[in-house]
Amino acid sequence: NAGVTQTPKFHILKIGQSMTLQCTQDMNHNYMYWYRQDPGMGLKLIYYSVGAGITDKGEVPNGYNVSRSTTEDFPLRLELAAPSQTSVYFCASSSGEKLFFGSGTQLSVL
């Protein structure tokens, strides 16, 4: 079982560029989340979704956008990347019991 799959694993982005981090889950979970983890820090919630077509902001949504057109996919879009967005990004899904995390995307904005 694949669980939660994130791509890419690593990426270097130039300031001002845009990109989409992909996340897909095969557990038919309604709930999906994007977190970022800065060095030496805990995880902070960027956006979340409670089902296809429904998304909402988390603690740190500025500079990001999401969409949820299917149950399986929850891509995170970075527009006009800034150095402050250098972080490790984790996607997660849940049925309500616990969160299952992807392996993370390490993103550097230079």
Next chain:
Amino acid sequence: AQKVTQAQTEISVVEKEDVTLDCVYETRDTTYYLFWYKQPPSGELVFLIRRNSFDEQNEISGRYSWNFQKSTSSFNFTITASQVVDSAVYFCALSEVDSSYKLIFGSGTRLLVRP
């Protein structure tokens, strides 16, 4: 507002020592869940335990045990006879029972177990 505090930034122990990781939480809800996750050096997040607010029984799983005390809003994690493989960052997290089940994480405690 919900908040999780892990005051211990880093702990270093020698193998076979017991170690307790502290977690204090704040919430206005009477129904909530508490979690511990482990993040080894490889970076993935590994689920360890979930407790609901109605169950204050301590739990033991092998060398791991958890002490949940609502009176002090704490959910502490003890590793008995630590091993080098226990070296990781450990996160405590809180989830309120609303429509989203999103987790609020503490800042983590880095545990280093020396041989």
